[in-house]
Amino acid sequence: MKTCLVVDDSSIVRKVARRIVEALGFHVLEAEDGVEALVHCKRAMPEAILLDWNMPVMDGFQFLGTLRRMPGGDEPKVVFCTTETGIDHITRAMGGGANEYIMKPFDKDIVTAKFQEVGLIELSEETAA
Amino acid sequence: MNPTEYEYLRKFLKDSSGLDLSADKQYLIESRLLPLARKAGLPGIGELVQKLQSGSTALIASVVEAMTTNETFFFRDKVPFDHFRETIMPEVIKARAGKRSLRIWCAAGSTGQEPYSLAMCLKEMGAALTGWRVEIIATDLSQEVLEKAKSGIYSQFEVQRGLPIQMLMKYFKQNGETWQINPELRAMIQHRQLNLLHDFAQLGTFDVIFCRNVLIYFDQDTKINIFNRLARQIEPDGFLVLGAAETVVGLTDTFRPIPEKRGVYRPNDPRAAAAKPAAAGAAMPRAAVMAGR
Numbered sequence: 001m002k003t004c005l006v007v008d009d010s011s012i013v014r015k016v017a018r019r020i021v022e023a024l025g026f027h028v029l030e031a032e033d034g035v036e037a038l039v040h041c042k043r044a045m046p047e048a049i050l051l052d053w054n055m056p057v058m059d060g061f062q063f064l065g066t067l068r069r070m071p072g073g074d075e076p077k078v079v080f081c082t083t084e085t086g087i088d089h090i091t092r093a094m095g096g097g098a099n100e101y102i103m104k105p106f107d108k109d110i111v112t113a114k115f116q117e118v119g120l121i122e123l124s125e126e127t128a129a
Numbered sequence: 130m131n132p133t134e135y136e137y138l139r140k141f142l143k144d145s146s147g148l149d150l151s152a153d154k155q156y157l158i159e160s161r162l163l164p165l166a167r168k169a170g171l172p173g174i175g176e177l178v179q180k181l182q183s184g185s186t187a188l189i190a191s192v193v194e195a196m197t198t199n200e201t202f203f204f205r206d207k208v209p210f211d212h213f214r215e216t217i218m219p220e221v222i223k224a225r226a227g228k229r230s231l232r233i234w235c236a237a238g239s240t241g242q243e244p245y246s247l248a249m250c251l252k253e254m255g256a257a258l259t260g261w262r263v264e265i266i267a268t269d270l271s272q273e274v275l276e277k278a279k280s281g282i283y284s285q286f287e288v289q290r291g292l293p294i295q296m297l298m299k300y301f302k303q304n305g306e307t308w309q310i311n312p313e314l315r316a317m318i319q320h321r322q323l324n325l326l327h328d329f330a331q332l333g334t335f336d337v338i339f340c341r342n343v344l345i346y347f348d349q350d351t352k353i354n355i356f357n358r359l360a361r362q363i364e365p366d367g368f369l370v371l372g373a374a375e376t377v378v379g380l381t382d383t384f385r386p387i388p389e390k391r392g393v394y395r396p397n398d399p400r401a402a403a404a405k406p407a408a409a410g411a412a413m414p415r416a417a418v419m420a421g422r
Contacts, residue, residue, distance in 0.1 A: 085285060087303045094294065101294040103285050107193075110289045116207070117293050123207050 003027045004048040007037040009055040017050055020108045024121055034058025038066060045072045048120050053082035068097040077118045081106060130155060130174040137178055145193050161195045201242045202291035209370050212393050214250050217368045221336050222257055224366055230262035234335045237343035238267030241278030245310055248317045249300055258419045268323035275320045281310035325355055336364050341372035356381040360396050369394040
């Protein structure tokens, strides 16, 4: 089973995201900020990271930079999931090594579409409909 | 449905799913939610709203689902666009290398996601089509839907369903909460109102026809009638693309499925090309010539 690390300082968002990502067949880990997320990644690299931008301690963009410099840190597919919806943020994120970008608010269809886009899940008849 | 109920549903949908309905989408809500209300044993939308207000969680989920899942997405179902890129276009490019022009018809263009997806596919092919004359005709029954398609303006919610972020960055311009597809792609498409039940011979002939997720709404005789008329508008070596739940099999022998390419069909009865003189080329002045990159 693939693992998805959900990084967000809002417990409500983590809960919503967990439900969606679990339904897609992932084992879910949670982190409240970038530092906590790095602890998880040092232990074992997840296949997927759903990443908020604005968080205390270490934000998502800083986390991404650190992750991509770690040994094996190029492996996880990183999908930003943030209220930062400006093209400048999107450009920065993609330039910084993100694989996809979700603008909040999000739902199951958006997460599914983005996970398919980066090859984390296969396109099935069910999800295609 | 009274205005208060409509406003409640609008706000509810915006808050719960990000779906952004403009002030005139009563018909959409009625058509999606009335069946759902009936299924839940409620007489109408008003009672459904009351239930939602009392916080029925199961109902909340199904209302959101009903309002959002049937929308058209960019690159809807993905696979047909892979076929378009990898199977259809290489053949069309080869077959039309002499005249360097091609015509595509989106017969259920809806709010524009499908024709714009095709336009993006063509753009991505770059040099292979430089200097070609490319026409995409997108038709739909509803004038309102066509206006939206023409504007090329989509909500944040819509641009995240099926559209890769790289494509969004490349082909759209952000304007507050909305995104507009760039003028060059908009210029590739002609939008026209058309009822598939009526004569469409005046559109001319096409190399590729996308007619997806619309025939499912018609009865069998109507489907057969439409297939037979589509066959007259497609080049003998052209391609027809249908939706995942649609097929010609058992209905008509004017088209045959391509094995291994689900949803892609070719005309069976190759008419002499001479019988159809240069078709509509002259009647369609707004073809976009693909610019080099």
